[in-house]
Amino acid sequence: MKIFLDRHSKTSLRQQLYDEFENRIVSGILTANTALPSIRTVSKMAEVSAMTVVKVYEQLEMNNLIYKIQGKGSFVANNLFANNLFASNNESVESHDQWQDKIQDYVVRAGFTQRTLRYKNMTSYNLGIASLHERFLPTAFIMENFLTQYDIKMLLKHPPVEGDPVMIEKVCQHVIDKGIESNPENVIITSGSQAGINLVAQTFVAHGDVVVIESPSFPGAIDVFKSRGAKIIEVPMTSKGLDVNALLEVCEKNPVKLLYTMPNFHNPTGYSARLDVLQEVIMLSKEHNFLVLEDDSWSDLYYDRMERPLKSIDDEGRVLYLIGLSKTLGPSLKLSAIITDPVLRQKLINAKSSIDSSAPLLNQVIVSSYLGSVAHKQHLIWVRHELKMLMKRVKAHMDAIAPPYLKVSYPNGGLVLWITLPSSFDCKLLYYKLMTDASITVLLGEHCYSSINGNNQFRICFSYEEEAHIMESLTRIIHMIEDLKPLMHQCSQSPNT
Numbered sequence: 063m064k065i066f067l068d069r070h071s072k073t074s075l076r077q078q079l080y081d082e083f084e085n086r087i088v089s090g091i092l093t094a095n096t097a098l099p100s101i102r103t104v105s106k107m108a109e110v111s112a113m114t115v116v117k118v119y120e121q122l123e124m125n126n127l128i129y130k131i132q133g134k135g136s137f138v139a140n141n142l143f144a145n146n147l148f149a150s151n152n153e154s155v156e157s158h159d160q161w162q163d164k165i166q167d168y169v170v171r172a173g174f175t176q177r178t179l180r181y182k183n184m185t186s187y188n189l190g191i192a193s194l195h196e197r198f199l200p201t202a203f204i205m206e207n208f209l210t211q212y213d214i215k216m217l218l219k220h221p222p223v224e225g226d227p228v229m230i231e232k233v234c235q236h237v238i239d240k241g242i243e244s245n246p247e248n249v250i251i252t253s254g255s256q257a258g259i260n261l262v263a264q265t266f267v268a269h270g271d272v273v274v275i276e277s278p279s280f281p282g283a284i285d286v287f288k289s290r291g292a293k294i295i296e297v298p299m300t301s302k303g304l305d306v307n308a309l310l311e312v313c314e315k316n317p318v319k320l321l322y323t324m325p326n327f328h329n330p331t332g333y334s335a336r337l338d339v340l341q342e343v344i345m346l347s348k349e350h351n352f353l354v355l356e357d358d359s360w361s362d363l364y365y366d367r368m369e370r371p372l373k374s375i376d377d378e379g380r381v382l383y384l385i386g387l388s389k390t391l392g393p394s395l396k397l398s399a400i401i402t403d404p405v406l407r408q409k410l411i412n413a414k415s416s417i418d419s420s421a422p423l424l425n426q427v428i429v430s431s432y433l434g435s436v437a438h439k440q441h442l443i444w445v446r447h448e449l450k451m452l453m454k455r456v457k458a459h460m461d462a463i464a465p466p467y468l469k470v471s472y473p474n475g476g477l478v479l480w481i482t483l484p485s486s487f488d489c490k491l492l493y494y495k496l497m498t499d500a501s502i503t504v505l506l507g508e509h510c511y512s513s514i515n516g517n518n519q520f521r522i523c524f525s526y527e528e529e530a531h532i533m534e535s536l537t538r539i540i541h542m543i544e545d546l547k548p549l550m551h552q553c554s555q556s557p558n559t
Contacts, residue, residue: 063099065108070293073514075110080118081514087127087138094140098128186501187535189522192329192477193393198448198525200432200441201392208431221423223415224407225251225399229426232433233399237385240361241374247404250411253421254396255359255386259283259322262355262382262400263290265413271319274312276304278480278510278519280329280357283322287512292319294512299328301471303335306342313350320353326369327360330510330521331480332473334369343372347380353406359386359398362442364475365450379403387429389477390442397425449477449525456524459533463540477525482507483543487518492539492546500538 063086067078086092098104101119105112119136122128128136224230230249237244252258259282267273269291275284277296287294295316297308303325312318323343325335335343347354356372373383383401391397400410414420432438456479457472464470471480483489489506496502507519522539524532 065104066288066291067108067110068288068293071513075108076114076117077514079104079108079110079114080121083118083122084125084127087122092138094138096138097134098136098138100135187527187531188503189524189527189532189535190503190505191526192505192521192523193526194389194445194477195526195528198445199390199392200437201394203437203441204391204395204428204432207437208428208435216427217424219423221420221426223420224411225249225421226423226426226430229397229430229433230399232430233385233401235434237383237401240368240371242371242383242401244401248401248407250400250402250407250414251421251426252384252398252400252414253418253425254388255357255384255398256282256286257418257421258384258398258400259355259357260286261410261414261417262320262384263287263292264417265410266353267292267320272316274309274318274321274352275512276323276328277513278330278507278516279322279512280324281505281509283357284510284512287322296512299331299333301333303333303339304343306339306346309343309346313346313352318350318352320355321347322355322357323372324357324359325372326358327363327473327476329357329359329476330478330505330507332471332476332478334474335372337370337375340370340372340375344375344377344380348378352380354381356381356383357386358384359389360476361385362390363446363449363477365446365453366474369475373401379406382406387433390445391429391432395425395429397421397429449475452524452529455529456532456536459536460540463537465540465544468540468543477523479522479524480507481520481522483518485518487543487547489516489518489520491549492542493520495542495546496539500535500542502535502538504539 065079065082067075067082069075071078083092083098092098098119099107101112101115104110104115108115119128119130123130123136126139129139130136227246229251230246233249233251234244234246250261252261263286267287267290271290271292272295273287273292274295274297275287276299278299279296284294293316295312297312298305304323309321321343325340327334343354354372354376358371361369361371371383373381376383379402381402384398385401386398388396388398400407402410453472460470467484469482471482473479490508493504493506496504505521507516507521508514510516510519510521522536527535
């Protein structure tokens with residue numbers, strides 16, 4: 063395993079080292095009874111003192127994540143809920159030292175996707191994954207009515223690295239209503255938004271480059287920037303958008319290379335930025351000469367009115383606009399597009415040619431046939447109305463059952479609720495209790511920060527499960543919170559909080 067420690071972070075090296083081991087253990091990458099590296103090995107690998115490693119191992123043992131055998135070393139504990147999920151029922155309780163454990167890897171923040179996706183088969187209700195229920199998705203309709211329009215011979219050719227020309231043209235048309243004027247020389251098609259973020263990072267972010275993100279932010283993006291060795295600096299996210307005064311202060315002290323932002327229906331908070339905030343971000347990008355990656359996966363899912371993208375007021379081409387399409391079409395049709403300056407586009411194409419060559423042509427053919435059609439526009443009108451009504455019912459339910467100390471951020475679009483509890487509340491304990499006792503999965507807030515933060519926050523999606531299941535899950539969550547509240551003063555004294 064490769065250990066990533068950010069020596070520019072305000073979080074201590076000891077805490078970062080602890081988090082590296084905890085993430086791998088809880089996510090199941092380090093399974094029960096796996097031998098941990100020796101103190102000397104970790105000390106050399108992480109470039110920290112042996113005493114720091116000793117303290118980390120002691121903390122892991124105190125929190126029942128590992129156990130020690132005199133003369134043999136430290137091993138992952140076999141009584142964890144997470145390890146019980148990933149371990150075989152026939153797994154031996156004896157320690158194992160397999161060749162796979164000795165292969166160097168470079169995984170960062172290992173648990174995020176596994177916590178939100180892999181638990182789907184193990185819990186009754188998954189409120190951790192931000193997706194639409196199949197009843198909202200037109201995938202079957204698209205496959206039945208649009209794929210047959212194309213000659214199968216089209217699928218026997220290699221598409222250009224930048225994407226199929228028809229798909230690119232449809233994207234240009236799709237963003238006109240968002241106030242973005244584009245042409246084919248500005249567009250690249252990618253295999254989803256995560257792939258788009260990774261492409262931008264591999265093209266423009268090197269080890270030590272300063273990347274600014276909102277706090278909190280999308281965990282998948284944080285993982286990408288960490289894997290590039292970037293110096294990540296957080297600026298607070300407010301109900302008006304990112305804190306531009308904090309961004310200005312960061313820019314005055316650091317050579318910012320890239321700002322990653324989600325101005326509209328922000329993930330995970332649901333906030334949308336005001337126009338004056340967007341204008342100040344553009345102004346700062348010019349004054350301090352940095353690029354902006356605008357992640358826009360949910361702009362088509364507004365309830366009442368479309369929010370203006372940052373890209374729509376970008377007059378110098380500094381904004382790389384990443385628009386996701388699969389949220390409304392279905393995860394099997396995973397496509398996104400990057401709209402950017404032609405010079406930056408060529409650099410992205412050069413990098414993309416060595417990564418995945420091109421997005422799947424079949425997906426591009428299917429999506430381009432549907433995107434912008436009458437059926438597509440009618441479906442979006444319908445799903446926006448359905449989500450708005452569902453949100454109203456969810457809010458009414460929460461207003462009736464939630465205690466006054468619980469703060470919920472209700473968005474004007476998108477799929478998620480951001481929940482904040484008193485600072486002393488340990489949502490990690492809530493997370494495990496929900497899985498073990500109530501069979502419910504949520505997304506822990508701490509995964510949405512690069513720093514040590516979010517211990518008292520979590521995100522839920524209100525559109526992935528059946529509505530009756532969502533309401534039942536929300537009731538169980540509130541009851542669990544009320545049951546745990548008397549214990550929170552004890553949690554606040556724990557070394558792991």
